[in-house]
Amino acid sequence: MYPPNPNSKIIELSHIPPEPNDPFPLFNPINMDPIIFNYCPKVCLAYYTNRRILGDSTKDIALITFNAFNYRFGWPNEEILSAHPLHPNGLRILSIVEVKDSPWIQQLDQLNSSHSQHTPADPDRFHHYIFAFHDCMFECISRGYSVKMYNGRLEDMVPIMRRIAFPRENKLSRFFHFFNRI
DSSP states (O other): OOOOOTTOEEEEOOOSSOOTTOSSOOBOSSSOOOEEEEETTEEEEEEEBSTTTTTOOSSOEEEEEEEEEEEEEEOOOGGGGGGSTTGGGTOOSSEEEEEESOHHHHHHHHHHTTSTTOOOOOTTTOEEEEEEOSSOEEEEEEEEEEEEEEOSOGGGHHHHHHHHHOHHHHHHHHHHHHHHHO
16 A cells, blocks of 8 residues: 555546536446456446436446556545545545545555656656445556446446457457358
8 A cells, every 4th residue: 555645645536527628427336346357457447326326327327448557446445534544645535536636646656666767756647546435446557537427237248348458369369260160
């Protein structure tokens, strides 16, 4: 885990009720079992949103695909959130935030400085996102992301996440399927 940084700023990215500029839909506080699928550098995060609670059940699953440099999934949960190094900076449970002046990005930059061709990280190139669910947390250092909304069951997202993570495999499997038929 990275060290605390009193200069880090926690920026809320989702609100109740949703605001027009929110980049990520807030998760459902009742059903918060997110799933992830990773194939470097793609990390897919899927979760139920709060849209059903707000009366809009047309698209109630968010699928976020990150162009990730690094990610963590799991600890801490709600009961021990106070142990997280960004808790003193305002990190709270049931929130989606971006961390400005991220100690994790600084730590990774310092570790990468041992490389002979290292150049210091551009602070605008990488973003540190935190999804503080009830029972777990997802943190990601990312160069970008995309958000798509779906309706259905969370487990139905796994094949979609797989296609996103393995786009080349999809093309190759069609190629080999064609030649197996000959």
